[in-house]
Amino acid sequence: MTGDFVAVLANPFAGRGRHRGLLPGVVDALGVGGRPVRILEAHSGAEAEAVCHAAVAEGAAAVVAVGGDGTVHRALQAVAGTEAGFGVVPAGTGNDFASAVGVPSQALRAAEAIGLALRDQRAHRVDLALARTARGDRRWFCAVLAAGFDALVNERANRMRRPRGPRRYDLAIVLELARLRARDYVLRLDGVEHRLTAEIVAVGNCASYGGGMRILPDADPTDGMLDVIFASRLGRAHLTRLKPRLRLGTHVSDPRVTVLRAREVRIEAEGIIGYADGERLAALPLDVTCVPGAIRLLR
Structure with missing residues (x-):
């Protein structure tokens, strides 16, 4: 994996706002990967995709989506087909993708697992669907x-x-x-x-x-x-x-x-x-x- 930072896209409204205080703990847990963590700021779906694309273009080692399937969907538009790593911290109303690919259901455990995967330079290849x-x-x-x-x-x-x-x-x-x-x-x-x-x-x-x-x-x-x-x-x-x-x-x-x-x-x-x-x-x-x-x- 290339790059020297981890980009984090967090949806403060995911899970109907139940996880708004989660982000500091996620950042700390990601820190075990040994790379600085950068929070991406976005106020709409389009902005979320744009900042993720920019992070990948700048050489992010990984993009981490903190939220539900909607947040994951936005981040995927930038990460899919690239060599950047992708992590999911499930914090949404629906976390169907995270559940399907074996991500720990507890958010901080998921974040720590991402950090350890970055540290150990391991990743799992997962399919996506491409709609035209x-x-x-x-x-x-x-x-x-x-x-x-x-x-x-x-x-x-x-x-x-x-x-x-x-x-x-x-x-x-x-x-x-x-x-x-x-x-x-x-x-x-x-x-x-x-x-x-x-x-x-x-x-x-x-x-x-x-x-x-x-x-x-x-x-x-x-x-x-x-x-x-x-x-x-x-x-x-x-x-x-x-x-x-x-x-x-x-x-x-x-x-x-x-x-x-x-x-x-x-x-x-x-x-x-x-x-x-x-x-x-x-x-x-x-x-x-x-x-x-x-x-x-x-x-």
């Missing part, structure tokens, strides 16, 4: 791309100003269920076309999203493959009964649910905005490719 939009824009993601009902819920919640906090998401679910309709999709998995009508469609590099919902329970971020799930027409009642099973991943035993694997996936549908790692990407169609070993994970 119809305009040719590229976005990396680490966990799951939602392209069905959950994407519609996210889009509605982002348009709502009230209520604040998690209740807004709960209300968005109720409102989207009230207007639920299956959509026509065209999926191409390694060139093989699938035409279907569905409410649930997702592509995953990791097993879970949304803070532990195991939408793709067998997804492995080190196997060079993407897992793809879709369900035949479910309807409101069946979808409502299926959703609680996501926590255990048992929904995949439902005969209406199909899980396939591919290296390259294209998703086409009208009226859907794709969300990856909980972040808004772009309207479908989206082309998604698994990039093996795209990051050097420190843990």
Whole structure:
């Protein structure tokens, strides 16, 4: 690993602000790596990506994301495909990527593990997914791309100003269920076309999203493959009964649910905005490719 400093991107609002006092301890724990630690200042998602890109360009030995999957997503845009190390200190509402790749769940333990990995110059290669939009824009993601009902819920919640906090998401679910309709999709998995009508469609590099919902329970971020799930027409009642099973991943035993694997996936549908790692990407169609070993994970 090159560079002489560790860049830290911290989201003070991650985990609904529960971890605001965490940063000094994280900095101390990272210090066992023997390199100075630089806190990156950002006030928006775009600024977060810009300061991470600048740190990598300056030769940072590593970029460390302190937060949840959204913070990880921002940092990955700069680190993916480079030789800079990448570390995650889980401090968000949803820490699905950290859980999938074996990061300690306790934040200070995770930070110390990153510091020790830097000191010992060891890293683990982990896959990422690379999404390309119809305009040719590229976005990396680490966990799951939602392209069905959950994407519609996210889009509605982002348009709502009230209520604040998690209740807004709960209300968005109720409102989207009230207007639920299956959509026509065209999926191409390694060139093989699938035409279907569905409410649930997702592509995953990791097993879970949304803070532990195991939408793709067998997804492995080190196997060079993407897992793809879709369900035949479910309807409101069946979808409502299926959703609680996501926590255990048992929904995949439902005969209406199909899980396939591919290296390259294209998703086409009208009226859907794709969300990856909980972040808004772009309207479908989206082309998604698994990039093996795209990051050097420190843990």
